[in-house]
Amino acid sequence: MATAALIVAIVSALGAVAAVWVSIWTHRQQGSRVECVWSNAFPVYGTRLGERHIQVQAINHGRSATTVSGWGLEIVDAHGKPTDSTVVVFQTEPWQPTVPYRLDSESSVGWMMAFDELQATLSRQTAPVHGVLAYVQTGTGRRIYSAKRVDSNLHGK
Secondary structure (H helix, E strand, O other), rough: HHHHOOOHHHHHHHHHHHHHHHHHHHHHHHHOOOOEEEEOOOOOOOEEEEOOEEEEEEEEEEOOOOOEEEEOOOEEOOOEEEEEEEEOOOOOOOOOOOOOOOEEOEEEEEEEEEEHHHHHHHHHHOOOOEEEEEEEEEOOOOOOEEEEEOOOOOOOO
């Protein structure tokens, strides 16, 4: 009798742990899950290939929509941590999405910044530039950074 009670208790405990895990997983899946990535981009104008750009993309892997209120690049310190120095574009090309941008579930959006413009901005920095991270900012003010730095040789040094 005691063995049967022990088996029932163990099975019940395992079932409770599984139920808690499913509850946590379900909760995480319900909201938005935004990721930021960057890539090199070359816009095409008819038959003419444009100059190099850095594309910053927001990808929503979640089930709920969210708002992207801003995007840009942030200079990092020697330890790879973001600083308060950001590079943003105030006048975007008319073919680019405007911010704020409503990002639906399971969708993405991207913006481009001219690489020459980025290099010129970084060359005017008085503090040393150790790298740059792309970011998108949600409507709540949360910044999501890219996992990898933008090209390591941005400023030609």
